[in-house]
Each structure stands twice: as C-alpha cells, then as structure tokens.
Amino acid sequence: AQSVTQLGSHVSVSEGALVLLRCNYSSSVPPYLFWYVQYPNQGLQLLLKYTTGATLVKGINGFEAEFKKSETSFHLTKPSAHMSDAAEYFCAVLNGYIPTFGRGTSLIVHP
Amino acid sequence: DGGITQSPKYLFRKEGQNVTLSCEQNLNHDAMYWYRQDPGQGLRLIYYSQIVNDFQKGDIAEGYSVSREKKESFPLTVTSAQKNPTAFYLCASSIGGGGYNEQFFGPGTRLTVL
Numbered sequence: 333a334q335s336v337t338q339l340g341s342h343v344s345v346s347e348g349a350l351v352l353l354r355c356n357y358s359s360s361v362p363p364y365l366f367w368y369v370q371y372p373n374q375g376l377q378l379l380l381k382y383t384t385g386a387t388l389v390k391g392i393n394g395f396e397a398e399f400k401k402s403e404t405s406f407h408l409t410k411p412s413a414h415m416s417d418a419a420e421y422f423c424a425v426l427n428g429y430i431p432t433f434g435r436g437t438s439l440i441v442h443p
Numbered sequence: 444d445g446g447i448t449q450s451p452k453y454l455f456r457k458e459g460q461n462v463t464l465s466c467e468q469n470l471n472h473d474a475m476y477w478y479r480q481d482p483g484q485g486l487r488l489i490y491y492s493q494i495v496n497d498f499q500k501g502d503i504a505e506g507y508s509v510s511r512e513k514k515e516s517f518p519l520t521v522t523s524a525q526k527n528p529t530a531f532y533l534c535a536s537s538i539g540g541g542g543y544n545e546q547f548f549g550p551g552t553r554l555t556v557l
Contacts, residue, residue, distance in 0.1 A: 422485065
C-alpha cells in the first residue's frame with residue numbers, strides 16, 4: 333500500500349521568500365515520487381520526479397526536491413517565490429500502475 | 444504538438460441526463476486515466492485503462508462508465524446514477540507498459556449539474 337501526506341492545505345509566503353511545501357509518503361517498496369503543479373481551471377503539469385539515483389532533483393521554474401528515505405519525505409523547495417508560482421501543488425507516489433496523490437497544497441504569494 | 448485534449452471545457456447537465464466527456468491523446472501512450480477533482484480532496488481515480496479494449500474501476504467508479512475502443516481515445520460517461528456529479532474532471536495518460544512513468548494531463552472539463 334502507498335499513501336501521501338501533504339502538510340498544510342495552504343502555504344502563504346511573500347514574494348522573494350523561500351518556498352517549502354512538505355510531502356511525506358509511505359510505500360512498501362522503493363517509490364517513484366512526483367510533484368505536479370496545477371494553475372486555476374487547468375490540468376496538472378509535472379514539476380519534477382525522483383526515480384533512482386541522485387536524491388536532489390531539479391525541476392522546472394526553479395523548483396527542486398530532495399528524497400530522504402530515512403524521513404520518508406520529498407519536500408519541494410524554491411529559494412525565491414515569484415507571484416507566478418501561486419498555484420496548487422500535488423505530491424504523488426508510484427510503485428505500480430496507479431499513482432497516489434496527496435490532497436494538494438495551495439501556495440499563496442503576497443507582493 | 445503532442446498532448447491530451449478534453450472537450451468540452453465546460454458542461455452543464457440537467458438532473459437525470461447522461462453526459463459524455465471526451466478525452467483524446469496523440470502521445471501514443473498505452474495507459475489512460477480519469478480523475479475527479481473536488482476542492483480539498485485532491486484527485487480521485489474513477490477508471491483507468493492500461494491497453495485498448497481493457498479498463499478497470501478506480502476508487503469511485505459508481506455512476507460512471509468508460510470505453511477504450513481506440514488507443515488515442517478514452518471517453519467518460521457520467522450517468523444519472525452518479526448522485527453528485529458536479530466536479531472538475533481530469534483525463535491523463537502515461538506511457539504504460541508497467542514502467543514507473545509520470546502522467547500527462549489534459550486541461551479538464553468542469554461539469555455542473557443544474
């Protein structure tokens with residue numbers, strides 16, 4: 333069985349501040365992990381993914397995430413938030429055909 | 444450009460009517476999925492298909508039906524048996540074949556029951 337927990341349904345930051353979106357997972361086997369972004373009334377778009385190898389993964393738009401097996405975490409970060417980063421972010425875990433998604437975190441960016 | 448298209452973007456249905464949501468992909472992907480999205484609940488899987496002419500129920504299949512007659516098409520019918528169909532519906536595809544691959548999503552269809 334696999335599951336994903338995203339801590340905080342809403343995260344609010346100021347423009348230029350660090351963005352940290354938390355994701356913890358459970359999986360019976362080594363997982364593949366994903367972060368997706370969703371802008372209002374649109375589909376999801378892949379930000380980055382971890383499969384094997386390097387545990388620090390870089391994605392689009394300046395985002396990165398680090399796979400920490402000991403903490404079963406895959407937190408998403410960005411050094412400096414931009415107004416255009418305001419969106420819903422979903423973490424997902426996959427160890428078979430069907431991914432399991434977290435409930436999402438809404439990122440709010442204040443000017 | 445390769446991608447996934449969903450139509451219509453917005454759909455209004457009267458109670459008791461069946462409606463069909465279209466999903467087409469030109470990515471040559473084997474696997475296709477339908478999700479329902481409600482505020483604060485993330486994505487819930489309705490149906491998925493790993494190959495043409497085969498599909499499986501997801502977590503919330505009751506009141507929905509699908510077909511997979513062609514590789515590029517995976518239409519979803521919301522039947523009158525679905526008691527609360529107002530939601531945002533997302534179609535996705537992946538390469539499939541048992542690999543651990545990311546999904547590609549369409550732009551979604553927002554269904555409202557009047």
